[in-house]
Amino acid sequence: MTTMTDAFTLPCGATLPNRIAKAAMTEGLADPWLRATERHARAYRQWSHGGAGLLISGNVMIDRLRLERPGNVAIDGNGGVDGLRNWARAGTEAGNHLWMQISHPGRQTPRYVTLDPMGPSAVQLDMLANYAKPREMTGDEIEDFIRRFAHVAVTARDAGFTGVQVHAAHGYLLSSFLSPVTNRRGDEWGGALENRARFLLEVLRATRAAVGDDFPVAVKLNSDDFRKGGFTHDDCLQVVQWLNDERVDLLEISGGTYEQPKLLGVDGRDDSAVERKSTRAREAYFLDYAESIRTVAKMPLMVTGGFRSAEGINAALAEGHCDVVGLARPLCTHPDAPKQMFGGRMTTLPSFEHDLSLGDAQWLGKNSHLYVIKIVHTIGQLGWYCLQIARLGDGTKRHHYGLWRATFSYLMDEYVTAFKRWRASRRPAA
Numbered sequence: 001m002t003t004m005t006d007a008f009t010l011p012c013g014a015t016l017p018n019r020i021a022k023a024a025m026t027e028g029l030a031d032p033w034l035r036a037t038e039r040h041a042r043a044y045r046q047w048s049h050g051g052a053g054l055l056i057s058g059n060v061m062i063d064r065l066r067l068e069r070p071g072n073v074a075i076d077g078n079g080g081v082d083g084l085r086n087w088a089r090a091g092t093e094a095g096n097h098l099w100m101q102i103s104h105p106g107r108q109t110p111r112y113v114t115l116d117p118m119g120p121s122a123v124q125l126d127m128l129a130n131y132a133k134p135r136e137m138t139g140d141e142i143e144d145f146i147r148r149f150a151h152v153a154v155t156a157r158d159a160g161f162t163g164v165q166v167h168a169a170h171g172y173l174l175s176s177f178l179s180p181v182t183n184r185r186g187d188e189w190g191g192a193l194e195n196r197a198r199f200l201l202e203v204l205r206a207t208r209a210a211v212g213d214d215f216p217v218a219v220k221l222n223s224d225d226f227r228k229g230g231f232t233h234d235d236c237l238q239v240v241q242w243l244n245d246e247r248v249d250l251l252e253i254s255g256g257t258y259e260q261p262k263l264l265g266v267d268g269r270d271d272s273a274v275e276r277k278s279t280r281a282r283e284a285y286f287l288d289y290a291e292s293i294r295t296v297a298k299m300p301l302m303v304t305g306g307f308r309s310a311e312g313i314n315a316a317l318a319e320g321h322c323d324v325v326g327l328a329r330p331l332c333t334h335p336d337a338p339k340q341m342f343g344g345r346m347t348t349l350p351s352f353e354h355d356l357s358l359g360d361a362q363w364l365g366k367n368s369h370l371y372v373i374k375i376v377h378t379i380g381q382l383g384w385y386c387l388q389i390a391r392l393g394d395g396t397k398r399h400h401y402g403l404w405r406a407t408f409s410y411l412m413d414e415y416v417t418a419f420k421r422w423r424a425s426r427r428p429a430a
């Protein structure tokens with residue numbers, strides 16, 4: 001019977017020392033030139049010694065002009081290889097794997113980062129006017145981005161990262177190409193699912209060709225966008241069958257977008273019609289989806305979202321629903337939680353979501369005016385965790401902020417970082 005301490009060998013031949021992965025979490029710790037810093041190294045050293053067999057970085061950007069946050073690391077002609085090496089060295093100190101998550105935010109890049117987002121089509125994200133209208137990418141830009149994903153993967157490998165994960169979930173660029181809501185193109189990159197999936201498949205082919213056969217290449221994919229007319233679970237099952245031919249080493253199952261933040265277990269607007277009742281009954285909210293994906297997937301599966309007990313993790317592994325379990329929020333405050341679980345000292349993972357939540361306020365999701373409260377609340381929760389990651393990077397103790405203080409501090413940090421980045425973009429790198 002598989003348990004969380006068992007090693008796992010991937011199709012490419014690399015072996016993970018155990019079944020626990022730190023899932024990707026945006027760090028926001030880059031310098032104003034978007035290069036990795038000592039703060040990355042400090043945070044990842046703690047996670048490395050914390051016991052997880054696999055650490056996946058926060059999303060690293062392929063385009064320095066369009067970021068998910070102003071503090072993202074980007075690999076786009078801005079140097080910074082020494083910082084990446086330092087990060088990779090620190091993040092693998094305990095013999096674990098460290099993979100770089102490679103991403104482009106598409107239309108989900110805030111106005112304080114850019115007023116010129118790009119997407120498959122000019123469909124704007126409607127959230128507190130914080131996101132400018134994207135322009136439709138040209139075919140040449142798509143081809144260029146395919147090359148950039150591969151280039152960033154090679155840069156990661158050469159700097160000492162032991163694998164890469166292509167981010168095709170959560171409404172970011174590759175995910176937005178998959179969805180008919182955001183992809184309204186009439187060319188070979190839009191329309192039928194086969195066309196909408198082309199960008200992702202081409203990125204994977206280019207990445208695999210660039211890094212070689214023995215280097216782990218993973219994908220993070222939505223099980224469902226939970227959006228009427230969007231990328232559905234049936235679409236996901238079809239895409240997974242195509243991915244079967246692409247030598248994917250690990251497929252991570254997640255779900256949702258900024259508008260439907262199901263990745264955090266939070267309900268979005270008007271989603272009652274698309275929610276599966278059974279998912280709510282389980283600690284890990286994408287396990288039901290993983291079960292059906294398992295029936296078509298030939299590659300190993302990782303499931304992330306909601307795991308909060310050693311018992312729940314071991315059950316998911318023992319019942320064969322997945323091969324690796326991803327943990328995110330619990331590791332912001334307790335980077336050594338995996339080690340503590342392995343030693344039997346921790347059976348329930350720390351969870352602050354309830355303290356930060358508005359309770360089971362389903363009515364908020366059904367009223368379009370009150371929905372604003374929900375958005376602010378989700379930003380505040382994310383901000384609370386982002387501030388904890390910054391503390392790991394600074395090597396200081398964790399904070400005990402409430403939701404409103406976290407929201408305010410996080411947003412102030414974001415604006416200051418955006419300003420520093422803007423100022424830096426006007427002078428040569430230090």
Ligand SMILES: Cc1cc2nc3c(=O)[nH]c(=O)nc-3n(C[C@H](O)[C@H](O)[C@H](O)COP(=O)(O)O)c2cc1C
Pocket residue numbers: 023024025026027057058059101167169170220254263264304305306307326327328329330382385386
């Ligand atoms: C602060 C924070 C930052 C995140 N950043 C990313 C990211 O960069 N890339 C990504 O794929 N998911 C990101 N996520 C989503 C997590 O990887 C994960 O899917 C989600 O938090 C659910 O797992 P959990 O219940 O263990 O926290 C982030 C989540 C949090 C809380």
